């Protein structure tokens with residue numbers, strides 16, 4: 001499994017593209033600037049088959065329509081409340097960036113803690129509910145690699161000032177993530193640098 005990181009022009013959010021050597025499929029987590037993602041997919045001859053949304057704040061979703069225009073077969077995986085936010089410019093915060101954005105794609109699959117997403121042969125992405133930064137925050141886990149969105153950013157205090165944020169919930173979600181991973185797990189946060197759990201700073 002290969003993970004490619006892209007740092008976006010809006011708020012420096014991280015987009016990740018996951019691919020597998022043995023197949024031509026790729027998955028995108030939190031699409032921001034679409035051009036670099038589309039170029040990477042073309043250069044590597046990959047077909048985008050899924051988009052995973054850690055949470056539907058604007059800076060983590062604004063590339064979705066560009067990707068699904070290019071790959072109409074791709075499915076979006078998001079929590080139930082996250083789906084509502086994708087389709088509402090007020091709820092996803094884009095209205096306040098003076099760039100109202102709603103997702104137009106209708107292949108959306110709602111996921112929760114009980115669901116795992118089949119990525120490639122025998123490779124399954126687990127879904128963990130990690131609310132607190134936002135009501136809809138999910139964390140995705142596959143093979144010692146964890147994609148935490150804004151629920152856990154090493155070295156940064158989780159922001160809970162947005163609508164639906166909850167400080168205590170956020171702290172519980174961080175504990176939940178940390179209790180489920182080991183020292184050699186790689187953390188891929190929604191902003192800032194990728195790091196191993198053993199090196200990461202918890203504030």
Ligand SMILES: [Zn+2]
Nearest residue numbers: 055057133150
């Ligand atoms: Zn956020």
